[in-house]
Amino acid sequence: MSQPRIAVRLLDDRLREQLPAYASPGSAGMDLRACIDAPLTLQPGQAELIPTGLAMHIGDCGLCAMLLPRSGLGHKHGVVLGNLVGLIDSDYQGPLMVSCWNRGSAAYTVQPMERIAQMVIVPVVQAQWEVVEHFDATERGAGGFGSTGAH
Numbered sequence: 001m002s003q004p005r006i007a008v009r010l011l012d013d014r015l016r017e018q019l020p021a022y023a024s025p026g027s028a029g030m031d032l033r034a035c036i037d038a039p040l041t042l043q044p045g046q047a048e049l050i051p052t053g054l055a056m057h058i059g060d061c062g063l064c065a066m067l068l069p070r071s072g073l074g075h076k077h078g079v080v081l082g083n084l085v086g087l088i089d090s091d092y093q094g095p096l097m098v099s100c101w102n103r104g105s106a107a108y109t110v111q112p113m114e115r116i117a118q119m120v121i122v123p124v125v126q127a128q129w130e131v132v133e134h135f136d137a138t139e140r141g142a143g144g145f146g147s148t149g150a151h
Ligand SMILES: O=c1ccn([C@H]2C[C@H](O)[C@@H](COP(=O)(O)OP(=O)(O)OP(=O)(O)O)O2)c(=O)[nH]1
Pocket: 067, 083, 085, 086, 087, 088, 089, 090, 092, 095, 096, 097, 098, 099
């Protein structure tokens, strides 16, 4: 499958050596680094916006980017994303930031250039509303929230 090309600006020279990359041929995400000059300690419950040193412009190609936690950091240290998922619009050109949230019970210190989140590029479509009075019938209808299998 051809790889879409996405314009990126390096806002910090350290990124020249450490541009986010796919770790293996099957990796879904690229790790993003904390582009900070000094260690940053997150107390339990604290969230901070951390720069990645990148600005990207996805452009008009039917894609967006999603920022997700790294599994190890989230599971072992409780460091996830303050917004749970970061959604990067295709027309956004500002600095790419990661909201780092320590949801754990111990302080965690983020080191400069530590990998703090991962970014996945995903297809997106914009839909249009079609206002109706009634929907075509389906087997599920309005059932939800555990309705299947209920007796
Ligand atoms: O984790 C994130 C989430 C968002 N953004 C940037 C890219 C995104 O395109 C922009 C706006 O994000 P969003 O639409 O989620 O923010 P909002 O709070 O709804 O603000 P806005 O009114 O600017 O859309 O902020 C990041 O850098 N990191």
